[in-house]
Amino acid sequence: MTDSTPKPLLAALRGERQPVPPIWLMRQAGRYLPEYRALRAEKGGFLALALDPDAAAEITLQPIRRFGMDGAILFSDILMVPWALGQELWFEAGEGPRLAPTIDGRDALDTLGPVDPAKLQPIYDTVARVAAALPPATTFLGFAGSPWTVATYMIAGAGSKDQGKARELAYSDPVTMQALVDRIVDLTVDYLALQIASGVEAVQLFDSWAGSLSPRQFEQWVIAPNAAIVARLHERCPGTPVIGFPKGAGAKLVDYVAGVRPDAVGLDETVDPAWADAVLPAGLPVQGNLDPLALMAGGTALDDGIDRILSAFADRPHVFNLGHGIGQFTPIAHVEHLLARLRGGAR
16 A cells, blocks of 8 residues: 655655745764764764665664654765766765876776676665655655766866866867766766665755856756756656756856756755745745854854745745755754744744
């Protein structure tokens, strides 16, 4: 018999306005939680955790147990795609991810081999474990990095402030850049479709570095590849919502929504929610966009931020979230206050 338990977050992503906005937080399974820190100390580094289905499932479930979030987000990383494409991936303590060899031209692109499906199987095993353990009302979200953002790491070998190496390659050798983006698009569609087949109910495309591009580059390297992914996912997995999150897009959000046609759009903390409500299509679900630092600060800053967002999106489907990931030093009491205020227990 099919479970008929309502899922408020999934309903919101499908365009149904909820009386209380459902909530999940980007990076909600992470370093601000003592149970996460304890497991990481026991199991080892980030990559070891992400490739251990039992550990990754446990981490995904931790914020659901503690807070009762309306959505669970898969514990993994956007760089699983370049790792599956053949780059070596590791994490430097205090410095973040590293990829090698870097993709700085056509010859380097040719070093990427065919995808080994076994490399990503632990991710799908994690999904199956989480899907079997979630409360019936909780929506399970999978994710991948958008092609531009993933490409910036593949080209530079690490994160960077201005994505200069990727932007330069896009200008100087657009043929190689297009070939790289096409490889990422193809694998991302398969990767997300298999996450969905394994048990996730919606997916998010993270374009964390979309804000570094000029309007023309934004159209070419953000809108076009994300539109291809969304269209192909809609064909392969009809009914599964796709959230687009072009961080830093600003006024280009309007073009992003029109060109990519996501089922919902995530807003970062720099976007005025009242402006977004005025310019985005009526009825389009939005997600966001509390400043993570307001959550960290708490007090009046937190309450004012919550109220401003709720007021702006009172008449459209809305998933409450942060404008980016929750900070490592965010007090748990502030997260509890946010949930209580959203759900009517604090004023």
